[in-house]
Amino acid sequence: MVAAPATGTAPVDSSISRARAAAAMSVFAVVGDRIGGIVLRDTSAGAQEWIAALRLRLPAAMRIFRLPASATDDRIFGGLDLAATIATGKPVAERGVLADADGGVVVIPLVERMPVATQARLGAVIDTGTAQVLRDGVNAQFDARFALIVIDESDEEMWGVAAPLRDRLALVLDGDVRLDESLLPTAAVVARARARVADVSADDEVFRGLGGLCVAFGIASDRAARYALWTARALAALDARDDVEEDDVALAVQLVLAPRATRMPPPEDEKTAPPPADGEPAPPPEDGEAAPPPPPPPPAATHEAEPPPPADDTPPPHESQPEPPNDGQLEDRLIDAVSAALPPELLAALLARAQRPSQEMGRAGAEKESWTRGRQVAARRGKPDGVRRLHVLETLRTAAPWQRARARVRAEQGQPVRSLIVERDDFRIRRYVERAGTSVIFVVDASGSAAAQRLGEAKGAVEALLAESYARRDRVSLIAFRGTTADVLLPPTRALARARKLLASLPGGGGTPLAAAIDASITAGVSARRAGTLPVIVFLTDGRANVARDGKGGRAESMRDVLDAATTFRASDLSAVLIDTSPRPEPMARKVAEALGARYVPLPVVDARSIAGAIALARETR
Amino acid sequence: MRVAFPFSAIVGQEQMKLALLIATVDPSVGGVLVLGDRGTGKSTVVRALPALLPMMKAVEGCRYGCDPSANGTRCDECQARALHVARGRLPVTDKRVPVVDLPLGATEDRVVGALDIEKALRNGEKAFEPGLLARAHRGFLYVDEVNLLEDHLVDLLLDVAQTGENVVERDGVSIRHPARFVLVGSGNPEEGDLRPQLLDRFGLSVEVRSSDEVAMRVEVIRRRDAYERDSAAFLAHWEPADEAVRARILAARKKLPTVHVPDAVLHRAVQLCVDLGTDGVRGELTVLRAARAAAALDGAKMVTDAHVQQVAPMALRHRLRRNVLDDGGSGTRVARAITAVYGPV
Numbered sequence: 030m031v032a033a034p035a036t037g038t039a040p041v042d043s044s045i046s047r048a049r050a051a052a053a054m055s056v057f058a059v060v061g062d063r064i065g066g067i068v069l070r071d072t073s074a075g076a077q078e079w080i081a082a083l084r085l086r087l088p089a090a091m092r093i094f095r096l097p098a099s100a101t102d103d104r105i106f107g108g109l110d111l112a113a114t115i116a117t118g119k120p121v122a123e124r125g126v127l128a129d130a131d132g133g134v135v136v137i138p139l140v141e142r143m144p145v146a147t148q149a150r151l152g153a154v155i156d157t158g159t160a161q162v163l164r165d166g167v168n169a170q171f172d173a174r175f176a177l178i179v180i181d182e183s184d185e186e187m188w189g190v191a192a193p194l195r196d197r198l199a200l201v202l203d204g205d206v207r208l209d210e211s212l213l214p215t216a217a218v219v220a221r222a223r224a225r226v227a228d229v230s231a232d233d234e235v236f237r238g239l240g241g242l243c244v245a246f247g248i249a250s251d252r253a254a255r256y257a258l259w260t261a262r263a264l265a266a267l268d269a270r271d272d273v274e275e276d277d278v279a280l281a282v283q284l285v286l287a288p289r290a291t292r293m294p295p296p297e298d299e300k301t302a303p304p305p306a307d308g309e310p311a312p313p314p315e316d317g318e319a320a321p322p323p324p325p326p327p328p329a330a331t332h333e334a335e336p337p338p339p340a341d342d343t344p345p346p347h348e349s350q351p352e353p354p355n356d357g358q359l360e361d362r363l364i365d366a367v368s369a370a371l372p373p374e375l376l377a378a379l380l381a382r383a384q385r386p387s388q389e390m391g392r393a394g395a396e397k398e399s400w401t402r403g404r405q406v407a408a409r410r411g412k413p414d415g416v417r418r419l420h421v422l423e424t425l426r427t428a429a430p431w432q433r434a435r436a437r438v439r440a441e442q443g444q445p446v447r448s449l450i451v452e453r454d455d456f457r458i459r460r461y462v463e464r465a466g467t468s469v470i471f472v473v474d475a476s477g478s479a480a481a482q483r484l485g486e487a488k489g490a491v492e493a494l495l496a497e498s499y500a501r502r503d504r505v506s507l508i509a510f511r512g513t514t515a516d517v518l519l520p521p522t523r524a525l526a527r528a529r530k531l532l533a534s535l536p537g538g539g540g541t542p543l544a545a546a547i548d549a550s551i552t553a554g555v556s557a558r559r560a561g562t563l564p565v566i567v568f569l570t571d572g573r574a575n576v577a578r579d580g581k582g583g584r585a586e587s588m589r590d591v592l593d594a595a596t597t598f599r600a601s602d603l604s605a606v607l608i609d610t611s612p613r614p615e616p617m618a619r620k621v622a623e624a625l626g627a628r629y630v631p632l633p634v635v636d637a638r639s640i641a642g643a644i645a646l647a648r649e650t651r
Numbered sequence: 652m653r654v655a656f657p658f659s660a661i662v663g664q665e666q667m668k669l670a671l672l673i674a675t676v677d678p679s680v681g682g683v684l685v686l687g688d689r690g691t692g693k694s695t696v697v698r699a700l701p702a703l704l705p706m707m708k709a710v711e712g713c714r715y716g717c718d719p720s721a722n723g724t725r726c727d728e729c730q731a732r733a734l735h736v737a738r739g740r741l742p743v744t745d746k747r748v749p750v751v752d753l754p755l756g757a758t759e760d761r762v763v764g765a766l767d768i769e770k771a772l773r774n775g776e777k778a779f780e781p782g783l784l785a786r787a788h789r790g791f792l793y794v795d796e797v798n799l800l801e802d803h804l805v806d807l808l809l810d811v812a813q814t815g816e817n818v819v820e821r822d823g824v825s826i827r828h829p830a831r832f833v834l835v836g837s838g839n840p841e842e843g844d845l846r847p848q849l850l851d852r853f854g855l856s857v858e859v860r861s862s863d864e865v866a867m868r869v870e871v872i873r874r875r876d877a878y879e880r881d882s883a884a885f886l887a888h889w890e891p892a893d894e895a896v897r898a899r900i901l902a903a904r905k906k907l908p909t910v911h912v913p914d915a916v917l918h919r920a921v922q923l924c925v926d927l928g929t930d931g932v933r934g935e936l937t938v939l940r941a942a943r944a945a946a947a948l949d950g951a952k953m954v955t956d957a958h959v960q961q962v963a964p965m966a967l968r969h970r971l972r973r974n975v976l977d978d979g980g981s982g983t984r985v986a987r988a989i990t991a992v993y994g995p996v
Contacts, residue, residue, distance in 0.1 A: 102756050149796045150755045156694065161754045163761035163783065192839065193796060196689040227880065236876075240869030249861040250690025254872045255879075410759075 043205065050208035052264075053200045053284055054079065058086050058219045059226055059263040061134065061176025064199035064256040064285075065155050068140075068190050069180045075206040076180045080136060082208065083178075086216050087134065088223065094130040094175075098143040106150065107162040107171055111426050118433040120166040127151075127160045128171030140179040141189020148191040151177070155197045166430060199256035201288040214267055222266035229262040231273040238278055239286075246290035257285040408457040423457035431455075467503040467565055468521050468557035469494070472550050473532075474570035474610065475511040476541035488532050491569065495528055504562060506553060507531060510546035512539035513580040517549065521557060540582060543574035543621070544590035547598050554603040565604045568627065571611035572618030588617075595624035606630060654882055658699035659892035662871045666857040667696050670965050672896075673855065673944040674791075674833045675704060676903045680940045681854025682812060682834035684797075684969065691861045692871075693837040697750065697793045704748040705897050707789060711742040714781055715788045715828055719743045724815075726828045749790030751783050751832075753808075755799055762804060763817055766824045779826045784808075784817045787832040797836030797849075808834060809852050854937050855962075856969040858982060903947035910943045912954045919992055920959045926988045929970040937966040960989055 057067050069076040084093060096105060103109065103125065110123035127135065137143065154160050160173040177198060183189030190198070214222070239254045248254075260281035261273045268277075408423040428451045435450040471491050495505060505528055507519040518531050550566050557564040574587040578594075598605070605627035609618040614631040622629035661668070670683045685693050709716040710729050717725040719741050722733070733739040753762065764782035783792065792808070794800055811817050817830040836853065850856070862868055878885040920942065924935045939954075941962035946954045964985045971981045 106756065146755050146796075146799045146801075149799050153754060153795060161752070163754060163757040166760065166765065168761065192689065193799075231876075236869045236873050237865070239872055240867075241865045243861075243868050244863055244865050249688035251692060251861060251868070251871045251875065252690035254868065255875050258872060258876060 043207075044209070046205045047207055047209035048212055049284070050079065050202050050206050051210070051212035052280060053202055054083055054086070054208060055212075055214050055219070055267055056260050056263045056281075056284065057176060057178075057200060058083060058214070059222045059266060060259045062132075062174055064259050065197040065252075066135075066177030066179070067200035067202065068195065068198050069178060069206050070201065070203045071180065071182065071206045076138075079202075079206050079208065080178065082210060082213065083134075086213060086219050088216070088220050090132065091176075092130070092133040094126055094133055094135050096126045096135050096137045098137055098139045098141075100126065102147065102150075103162075103164065105147065106154070106160045107167070107169060108164055109167050109426055109429075111422075111429055114426075114429045115432060118430065120430050122162060122167045122169040124171055125160060125162075127154055127173040127175065130175045131172045133175055134178065135175045136178045136180070138180045138182075139189075140181050140194075141183035143191075145191040145193075149193040152193040152197045196250050196252060199253075199260060199285050203288070218267060221269070222263065225269075225271070226259075226262050226266040229265045229271055229273060231258060231261065235261065235273050235278055239282075242282060242286055246286060248286060248289045248291065250289070253286055253289050257281045260285050409460055410454070410456065411458040412453070412456060413458055417458040420457045420459045424451060424455050425449075427457055428452070428455040468560070468562040469503045469505045470508065470521075470550060470553050470557065470564060470566045471495075471505065472508045472510070472515070472546050472566060472568045472570070473535065474541060474543070474546070474568075475509045475535050475537050475539075477511075477538045488535065491532055491567075492529065494567065495532075504557075506557075508546060508549050508553060509535055510542050510549070511537065513542050513545070513576055515542060515546040515549040517553065521553075521560070521562075540576035541570070541574050541587075542576035542578075542580070543570060543572065544578045544587065544594045545576070546570075547591065547594035547625070548578070550605075551594075551598050551601050551603070555601060558603075563604075565606070566627075568605065568607040568622075568625070569610050570607070570618065570621075571609060571615050572607070572621040573611075573615065574621075591621060592624050595621060599624070599626040654886060655698045655702055656695050656875075656878055657886055657889040657893055658696070658703040659896060660874050660878070660885070660889045661692060661696055661699065662874065663862050663867055664692055664696055664859055666965060667693070667859055669945070669948075669961075670855045670857050671696065671700065671835070672900065672903075672948055673941050673962070674835075675700075675900055676907060676944040676947055677940055678831065678833050680937055680944065680966075682836065682852070684850070684853035684856040685835065685837040685859055686840055686856070687837075687859030688861055689839055691859045693859055694793075694795055697791070697835055697837070700791060701747055701750045703893050703896060705901050706745040707748055708743050709746040709789075711744040713741075715785050715830075716746050716749070717829065718789060724829055749787055749832075751787040751790065751792050753783055753792060753794045753800075755796060757783065757804070759804065759807070763807065763811075763819050764826075765819075777824060779819065779824050781828070782817075784811055784830040784832070785828055788828075788830050790832055791835050792832045793835045793837075795837050796839075798838040798840070805849060809849065813852065850969045851933065853969065855941065855965045857965050858968075899948060899950075902950060903944065906950065906952075907943060907947040909952070910946050910954060911952060912939065912943065916942075916954050916956055916959060919956060920963075923959070923963060923988055923992045924967065926991060927967055927971060927985065929967055934967050934970045938963055941966050956993055960993060963989055 053067060056064075061067070069079060071079075080093065087093075103123070105125045105127060107125035107128055108123055110121040113121035113123070140148070154173050155177065158172065158174040160171045162169040162171070179190050179194070179198065181189040188195060235258070239257055242248075243251075243254050257278075258273075258281070261277040264277040264280055265271070265273045408420040411417055413419040428449070431452075432450060435452070436446045439446050439450065471494070473488075473491060491507075504521040505519070506517065506521040507528055508515055509518050510516070518535070519528055522528070546568075550568070554564040554566055573584075574591045575582055575584050577583060577586040578590045605625050607618060607622035607625060607627040607629050609615055609622075609629065609631040611618060611631075618631075619629050658668070667683075667685055670685075674680055674683050685696075687693060707716075708719055710719050710725065710732075713726065713729050715726045715729075717729045722739065723730075725733070729741060733741055760782065762783045764785055765780055767778040767780035770776050770778040770780075792812075794808070797805070811830050812832065812834045815829060815831040816827055818827045819825070834853070862871075874885075917939070920938050921935055924938065927934075929935075938959060942954045942958040945958045945962050946952075949958070951958070964982055967985050968981045971984060
């Protein structure tokens with residue numbers, strides 16, 4: 030089911046998972062530098078053991094370099110060598126860790142703490158095999174080909190490794206990375222495999238199979254197929270063969286393609302391309318370097334993703350219809366139905382779109398620039414003052430190359446020469462980004478116009494979004510409007526349970542005082558911003574206002590008030606999403622969304638059968 | 652760095668290739684924005700350009716690579732030199748069209764240029780050390796993950812791209828030099844939308860998707876593998892195809908000034924823009940320029956409706972009024988408007 034894409038929670042048979050971890054390591058040792066590397070998603074100390082076991086099997090020449098996620102850009106990619114610059118009086122480039130690690134292995138623990146832009150740059154280095162330095166008076170290029178291990182300890186729903194980097198790392202071990210050491214090759218076998226891997230040949234069947242699987246599983250990146258091919262080659266080479274065989278491809282597909290799947294392959298008879306051999310997606314275990322285990326429960330799908338691929342070697346079960354409800358409320362079932370229809374991580378996607386660009390998205394809250402607190406980022410030229418603080422080291426770095434020249438000039442001018450001459454142009458100020466928590470304000474239309482059924486669905490949508498908010502550690506608050514007023518039912522809180530309870534008991538009916546609701550949301554949004562959070566307002570309404578600000582009815586007046594309120598809203602520069610809860614996308618709702626400057630999203634049309642079925646059942650059991 | 656994957660060997664991505672060829676034939680169409688799935692070869696296409704593009708004539712010894720024939724828009728040094736040579740003819744040399752990568756994390760001084768520290772120290776001379784913008788003059792400036800670039804750098808790039816001139820006022824240096832380049836930005840919209848101001852300052856915008864055709868995907872994997880295993884042989888195999896593209900670019904550039912746009916074609920193109928409600932005349936101008944370049948690439952004497960239809964999506968998609976609903980929908984809206992104006996295909 031979509032709602033629960035078991036992210037490492039469903040325990041795979043541990044012997045299988047250990048064989049898989051062993052296979053991944055064998056591949057990494059042979060072609061890690063050709064396939065980007067590996068993501069170890071693990072919150073235990075398992076990753077350290079994994080690396081220790083790897084160390085014993087790598088050629089002696091491949092050293093392992095640790096790169097802390099907090100390392101500054103100049104330490105990672107290279108920068109200005111301060112000491113050498115002062116000593117020689119001209120800018121001297123300094124190699125970063127990536128250049129030092131050329132030909133070796135780089136390990137980044139806690140990758141979730143590394144800024145997205147830095148991760149994206151790492152991705153570019155992997156692509157080009159070169160670390161390019163363009164900063165602080167230095168233009169330099171260093172060879173940097175390495176195999177990367179990132180350890181992602183973020184919570185289960187969210188990836189800590191950013192998408193641009195994730196796409197460039199072929200292998201993923203999710204959950205349990207402990208491995209069966211008896212299945213690991215010896216260092217000698219690895220060395221032999223490394224020597225022959227580039228000469229392992231693959232026939233046309235292999236290419237066709239990989240291409241077909243990429244299409245069938247909805248994998249857009251061509252990198253994935255390339256990586257799978259190298260993985261298959263590595264497996265063949267480990268087995269001292271010169272040709273890729275079916276089993277190599279099968280295991281490579283499980284290691285590289287399965288975790289990237291975004292959809293299920295179509296049923297057998299519609300398959301566009303037959304896989305290279307019968308029973309391709311997951312053949313029975315073989316006696317090889319490592320027994321090919323079935324694909325793991327795939328990691329949390331990205332938000333455009335659909336159901337993950339099957340977790341066992343039987344053909345995918347095509348039963349996504351909801352199981353017949355036995356007891357319980359209609360409400361619950363609607364909630365289920367809507368939760369099922371909402372794409373996973375919808376809120377994250379909506380928020381990402383609602384918020385400003387070039388900030389970090391999809392993680393716990395966006396980031397905003399600050400002069401005083403937060404995570405430090407590259408210093409900028411500027412004048413220090415009460416708020417902006419001088420970055421001493423960066424200032425020194427800027428001043429360094431000039432020292433000799435300045436001393437000479439001063440001596441010529443007969444001025445006293447100090448040991449360090451810093452001028453105003455050198456000043457660099459500290460800059461930080463702070464993680465602003467997000468405050469999600471739900472504004473729910475509980476009026477009669479939102480027909481009873483849709484109100485239920487709207488609640489379902491809010492519940493699903495609430496669950497996401499909870500995972501993101503957002504604050505949520507709830508405003509409901511019906512009759513003549515809009516009421517704050519819940520001030521900003523992290524208490525999800527209360528929000529849920531309130532929502533469940535929310536009665537429906539009465540007029541639609543949308544203008545009052547917008548006014549209330551502005552107040553709430555502005556105060557959330559004042560509290561230092563980033564407000565995002567989610568309207569759930571059909572937009573058909575019929576109560577004006579003065580509490581009187583009349584569609585024309587009400588709409589005028591709505592547009593008026595919307596103008597103020599827009600001027601307040603608040604991010605918003607309007608989820609249209611009408612049975613069919615409603616022009617009015619779209620118009621209101623446009624006036625608000627909000628992203629317009631029609632509530633996903635729930636599988637009609639499941640709703641109808643749920644309603645019918647509820648009636649019968651009543 | 653290894654040799655780039657050849658342009659002609661890239662499977663599919665016809666829209667992106669066409670957009671870049673159009674920008675090569677007529678750089679005045681403005682920058683090219685490429686959005687789409689990761690791993691679909693966006694960077695590969697851009698990195699294939701240096702080897703593909705015909706060499707250009709440049710003033711010998713000019714550090715900006717000025718165009719010898721562009722009297723009046725050359726850098727100050729070239730303009731000054733021209734006064735002292737016979738008939739203003741500066742010595743000419745062949746130069747590769749620059750395709751400059753702007754890495755995320757580059758600092759401003761490296762991008763716009765700064766005081767040359769070494770010269771200043773050695774000779775006490777205030778010399779300007781050109782930055783990336785100078786290196787990209789008359790070529791391409793490529794920003795991958797453009798939506799992750801710091802805002803102040805994006806603003807700076809757009810500013811220079813629009814004016815064609817880089818003005819530097821820092822470290823006691825005051826200098827201006829020509830910097831006309833085609834800005835190519837690529838990114839994945841999921842990392843965060845681009846600011847609208849940024850969006851419509853790109854001339855063309857294309858969406859890149861991976862093919863759902865198995866045969867094409869297979870071919871992608873096969874060629875990529877052949878390249879990784881023996882790049883020299885692979886390059887040699889594709890060089891004739893690249894050469895053909897090169898010849899086509901040269902012919903198109905020659906042809907471009909004489910390509911005629913019939914009134915009726917122009918009218919319908921304007922009608923299309925009006926129907927779509929694109930803001931300002933920039934959309935219409937871009938459609939027109941791009942269609943002429945497309946016609947020139949076809950070797951045609953005249954722009955036809957077919958050329959307009961070919962380029963309209965990439966020239967207009969990103970200029971529609973913000974439709975908050977989705978990003979993918981704008982392509983459909985353009986297609987619908989095309990059908991309305993030109994009739995069903």
